[in-house]
Amino acid sequence: MTIRGGCHCGHIKYECIVKPDPESGDLKVFRCNCTYCQKLSTTNLHLDGPEDFKLLSPASKEEVADYPSKMKSVNRYFCATCGVHVWMQGSFEFQGKTAHLFVVNLSTAEQPQEGLELTGSKDEPWPGGLV
Ligand SMILES: [Zn+2]
Known part of the structure; x- marks a missing residue:
């Protein structure tokens, strides 16, 4: 399935192809235990690779801030x-192997959108997003 999302102000917009786990049928999501993801309390949605992520705005990722x-x-x-933190990508060494990583911050997925229910409640979001 294709998921659309972006940051809060609309500068970053993306769509990505998500392939559920073939056994469970669930989206491949996890809570990363690195110090950065813990600070954010982010939930990472795993993509198969950068080919499944399409940046719609801005024109290139060189126009997106990165850390x-x-x-x-x-x-x-x-x-x-x-x-708003939107995605993370790269590779790292883990237990003697190179691991490739491409994850989207699941909280940046547009809501509502068909096939993806993230809120777990029927509460309407606060208008404009800022209190
Ligand atoms: Zn923004």
Whole structure:
């Protein structure tokens, strides 16, 4: 299925192809235990790779702010205007192997959207998103 999403102010917009786990049928999501993801309390949605992510706005990821990891091999992309962390990509060494990573911050998926229910409640979001 294709999921649409973006940051809060609309500078970053994307769509991505998500392939559920073939056994469980669930989306491949996890709570990362790295210090950055813990600070954000982000839930990462795994994509198969960058080919399944299409940046609709801005024109290229060079126009998106990023925060490189200490290893410099993984970048975390966020909106410089509204501050929302949108995705993370790169590779890193783990237990002697190179692991490739491409994850989207699941909370940036547009709501409502067919096939994806994230709120778990029927509460309407606060208009404009800021209190
Ligand atoms: Zn923004």
